[in-house]
C-alpha cells in the first residue's frame with residue numbers, strides 16, 4: 001500500500017473522515033471489550049480480566065482505554081512507542097510491522113477559563129484522534145532497556161528490603177503497629193499507612209500486598225488525611241479496587257498473590273458500567289503509585305502518550 005499525502009480539499013476531507021471512522025471504531029472496540037469482560041465475570045470466568053490487569057502495570061502511563069487497545073492489538077508487548085520515538089532510542093521499526101492504534105486527546109485553548117500566570121488559557125479536550133505506535137517486538141536496533149527495576153528476586157529478605165525501599169517512596173508515612181487484637185492486616189486514614197505487625201511481619205510478600213492495598217486506598221478514596229474523596233464508591237467497591245490495584249502492583253514486582261476473584265464476580269459480573277468505572281480507577285491508582293516508585297519517571301519507557309484518553 002502506498003501512502004499519498006492528501007492535497008486537494010476533497011482528499012483532505014476524505015482523509016479526515018477516514019481517520020474519524022477509525023477513531024470511532026477504536027472507541028467501540030474498547031466498549032465491546034469491557035462488555036465481554038463483564039459478561040465473562042458473570043459466567044464466573046475471571047482469567048482474562050486478571051491477565052488484562054497484570055498487563056496494565058507495564059503500561060501504567062497510559063489511560064485505561066489505551067491499555068485495553070494495546071492489550072487487544074499487541075498482548076505480548078513490553079513497550080510501545082511512536083516511530084520517531086523508537087528512532088530516538090536507537091531502534092527502528094521493522095519492515096511490515098503492524099501499527100498499534102491508540103487514542104490521543106485533541107485539545108484546544110479554553111477561552112472560557114481564566115488564563116494562567118503565563119497569560120495563556122488552559123487547554124480543554126475536545127475529542128480524540130488515533131495515533132500509531134509500535135510494539136517492541138516489531139523494532140530492532142539498540143538493546144531494549146532492562147525490566148529488572150525493583151523486582152523481587154529471592155526470598156523473604158529481599159521482599160523485606162523491597163518493602164522498605166517502596167515505603168520510603170510513598171507519599172505518606174508507613175508505620176508498623178502491634179495490634180494483636182485487631183483482625184485488620186493494615187489500615188489507612190489517607191494520611192498514613194499502618195501495617196499490623198502480628199498479621200504481616202511473618203510474611204513479607206503478604207505485607208507488600210497489604211502495603212499496596214492501603215496505598216491504593218490513599219490514592220483513590222481519600223481527598224486528604226482523614227477526609228474521604230468526594231467520588232468515593234461504596235465500601236465493597238472500594239475494597240475491590242484496592243485489592244485489584246494491589247494485585248497488579250504486587251505481580252509487577254514479582255509477587256504472585258491471589259486476587260479476590262469471587263468478589264470481583266459478584267460485584268462486577270455482568271455490570272459493564274460498574275466494571276468500566278472501577279477499571280478506570282484501578283488504572284489511576286496504579287499510574288499514581290508507579291509514578292511515585294519510578295525514580296526517573298518512565299526512563300525505561302519510550303515517550304509515553306498522554307494519559308488523558
Ligand SMILES: [Zn+2]
Pocket residue numbers: 213217238239242
Ligand atoms: Zn481495604
